[in-house]
Amino acid sequence: MLIASAHRSSAWCSMYHLFKTGRILLPDDFPLVSESLPQPEKPSVPVRTAYDAWLASRHLPGGERLVPGAHRRFSLFNVKLALIIVRTCAFEFFSRLLSLHPVRTMLMMSLNVIRSLFPAFRGYSQALIIDELQSLVISGNFTWTRLLHLVATELVRRIFESLLDGFAASNETIVVDSARFYVEYVQMEQRVRLDIPTLSDPAVRDLLQESDLFARSFSGSGFGLLSPLDFIHIISLVTEIFSHVLLILSLTGGATHYGVLLLSIFSATLPLFVTWFGCPDAHSETLYTPREARAADRQEKMRNLAFNDAHRPEIELFGLGDWILKTWASARKVVLDSEQTQNFRDSSFMSKLNFSDFLFALQNIPLVLLLQTSSASLGSLTLYRSSIQSVILASRNLLATSRMVFQGIFFMSAFCAGRTLKPRLQPNEEDVVCYQTSLNGATIEARNLSYTYPGSSEPALKDVNFTLQSGETLAIVGYNGSGKSTLAKILLRIMDHDLGHLAINGVDIRRYDPQDYHQHLTAVFQGFSKFSTTVRENVGVGRVEKMRSRTSIETAIHLAEADSVVNSLPYGIRTILASGESMSYPGSGPSSRQHGLSGGEWQRLSIARAFMRANEPQVDLLLFDEPTSSLDAHAQNQIFDTIDKISRSPTGERIKSCIFITHRLSTARRADKVVMMQNGTISEFGTHDELLRRDGAYAALYRASV
Numbered sequence: 001m002l003i004a005s006a007h008r009s010s011a012w013c014s015m016y017h018l019f020k021t022g023r024i025l026l027p028d029d030f031p032l033v034s035e036s037l038p039q040p041e042k043p044s045v046p047v048r049t050a051y052d053a054w055l056a057s058r059h060l061p062g063g064e065r066l067v068p069g070a071h072r073r074f075s076l077f078n079v080k081l082a083l084i085i086v087r088t089c090a091f092e093f094f095s096r097l098l099s100l101h102p103v104r105t106m107l108m109m110s111l112n113v114i115r116s117l118f119p120a121f122r123g124y125s126q127a128l129i130i131d132e133l134q135s136l137v138i139s140g141n142f143t144w145t146r147l148l149h150l151v152a153t154e155l156v157r158r159i160f161e162s163l164l165d166g167f168a169a170s171n172e173t174i175v176v177d178s179a180r181f182y183v184e185y186v187q188m189e190q191r192v193r194l195d196i197p198t199l200s201d202p203a204v205r206d207l208l209q210e211s212d213l214f215a216r217s218f219s220g221s222g223f224g225l226l227s228p229l230d231f232i233h234i235i236s237l238v239t240e241i242f243s244h245v246l247l248i249l250s251l252t253g254g255a256t257h258y259g260v261l262l263l264s265i266f267s268a269t270l271p272l273f274v275t276w277f278g279c280p281d282a283h284s285e286t287l288y289t290p291r292e293a294r295a296a297d298r299q300e301k302m303r304n305l306a307f308n309d310a311h312r313p314e315i316e317l318f319g320l321g322d323w324i325l326k327t328w329a330s331a332r333k334v335v336l337d338s339e340q341t342q343n344f345r346d347s348s349f350m351s352k353l354n355f356s357d358f359l360f361a362l363q364n365i366p367l368v369l370l371l372q373t374s375s376a377s378l379g380s381l382t383l384y385r386s387s388i389q390s391v392i393l394a395s396r397n398l399l400a401t402s403r404m405v406f407q408g409i410f411f412m413s414a415f416c417a418g419r420t421l422k423p424r425l426q427p428n429e430e431d432v433v434c435y436q437t438s439l440n441g442a443t444i445e446a447r448n449l450s451y452t453y454p455g456s457s458e459p460a461l462k463d464v465n466f467t468l469q470s471g472e473t474l475a476i477v478g479y480n481g482s483g484k485s486t487l488a489k490i491l492l493r494i495m496d497h498d499l500g501h502l503a504i505n506g507v508d509i510r511r512y513d514p515q516d517y518h519q520h521l522t523a524v525f526q527g528f529s530k531f532s533t534t535v536r537e538n539v540g541v542g543r544v545e546k547m548r549s550r551t552s553i554e555t556a557i558h559l560a561e562a563d564s565v566v567n568s569l570p571y572g573i574r575t576i577l578a579s580g581e582s583m584s585y586p587g588s589g590p591s592s593r594q595h596g597l598s599g600g601e602w603q604r605l606s607i608a609r610a611f612m613r614a615n616e617p618q619v620d621l622l623l624f625d626e627p628t629s630s631l632d633a634h635a636q637n638q639i640f641d642t643i644d645k646i647s648r649s650p651t652g653e654r655i656k657s658c659i660f661i662t663h664r665l666s667t668a669r670r671a672d673k674v675v676m677m678q679n680g681t682i683s684e685f686g687t688h689d690e691l692l693r694r695d696g697a698y699a700a701l702y703r704a705s706v
């Protein structure tokens, strides 16, 4: 989350503190544990963890934060943060990777180092051949056999090199693939483990986005980062440079021309200094300002609108074409302008200046000096020239790799920090209570429940009080936006109330492990998911263990009165459905094989999904948010009859509690109790008849609806 302006000065104090002391004082705006949810921000904390360092690296002057994926500047401040990350997470991460394939990984590293010596050997061997030839020709002893012998030796060396290269490449593929699987697995695990309150935190979203970038770098997806395994390439490049420098030393040292040596090293490293000092901003090309980032985001949204068929009807009906085009164009211009500015910066005078000719000439000076020595030979001169070129090339690569690795370190910190994120709804281990199924359905006791959505000024729920006894049915009714669905999500433990107390079966709901709690209830959401997959999977996700059981799927479909829908589909439960997002129009490609459904038909499948587990004995709460809003009156009555049947034992005794939210007040009559919600609070509570007699808001709504 962006720091509030009142907090900005403290953020800058923090950075200054780090410069002075090696520690940074930070706003603690990221509660990682559930009990620390909306806490007042602490003024400062030291940077200790990878997360702290990641957060600190995103600070911009003025209290803003870098957009996810933006490159960090190479500064003393960031170098210190990078060192903290290396200490707190890089070692652990790499030792985890090493443990996947210890022998192969060590082999990969060793082979990389050995292969980095090859260019020096190659140069040396070629120099030998040239010298040999030179001496043969000068002495007049030239024979083709001798030449063939030399060429054959070189050929054998090259065959050995390529065999080793082939083996190294296949070994590296195995190591990289295992590492990629591990990283992608952890990344998926992060996503499925975290709950809605955690995922809706903007800081967590940014963190996960950078963590994804890190994971993708293993697949070599081109966003300017090397794979973290390319860290190893730094060692290879250093070895390569070292081996060439040794060769140059051996060529120049014997000649006692230290001037030659110095000139050589100077001419080889000059390009690096030019790049480093001459173009200080060359590595900050993706440093978007928040305005540019917003434009990039808007540009993508408009592109999606234009390309997604699901929006086509409304785009046409409301004539959105021009608006989409204009908005896209203005956003695109901002993005292109920013790229242009960057390109201009990159092509500044210093970086444009072509030094290669100058350097080429410069390297001729030591060559001429070398020529004056007694040890000069054609081979040694060739070797000198190729070694100098190799040093320049490898040094450039080293610089580029180091910069990428530097960025990679910050993305790695996001990956490591993501692993330590604790889902906010998860209670501490010592507080966890195992859910005990109630024989006659769940009891609910809500006392002064309040909830405000992050970023909202008005609470969505205020002082909500009600009780539900075992086996009772409760109807929640009210005007749009009165807080019904919000209350449902809190009862389902999808969200956490801010204030008040909520007990299920006499135990504080916060003490249940959400995974355990969810085993004991079933629900239909108002905005239920429509998956672009088969009917079987659309229904089966209600109880994954029974997804392969045709009987279970068909029973649930039958209970939801959806048999006729499914029977009319070309492949029955194997028919692939088109959800809104992938909705296509006739002849629009491969998705035309998918089958569309009407709103009511989809709703029946969502009810079938809930019925997959409703019959299970451990389920003692059924919650339906507008389950029949798209159904005709006949189907609606049948569904409510089924719900009633499911919530009773074969002897007719109530064994499951049931809550349903409805705008159709004729169905509210079926409930034992009715809750009337207005402006986020319960304005009336009682039986249907009691509320009618009271002649208040419920009675007025009822009369209006029937």
Ligand SMILES: Nc1ncnc2c1ncn2[C@@H]1O[C@H](COP(=O)(O)OP(=O)(O)OP(=O)(O)O)[C@@H](O)[C@H]1O
Pocket (backbone or CB within 6 Å): 453, 454, 456, 460, 478, 479, 480, 481, 482, 483, 484, 485, 486, 487, 526
């Ligand atoms: N994700 C959200 N972020 C911010 N505010 C929200 C969010 N979802 C809902 N609200 C607000 O919370 C209030 C209650 O919304 P809720 O969805 O609970 O109402 P509802 O009674 O279920 O409405 P409806 O009958 O239209 O389904 C509304 O004022 C709504 O604008």
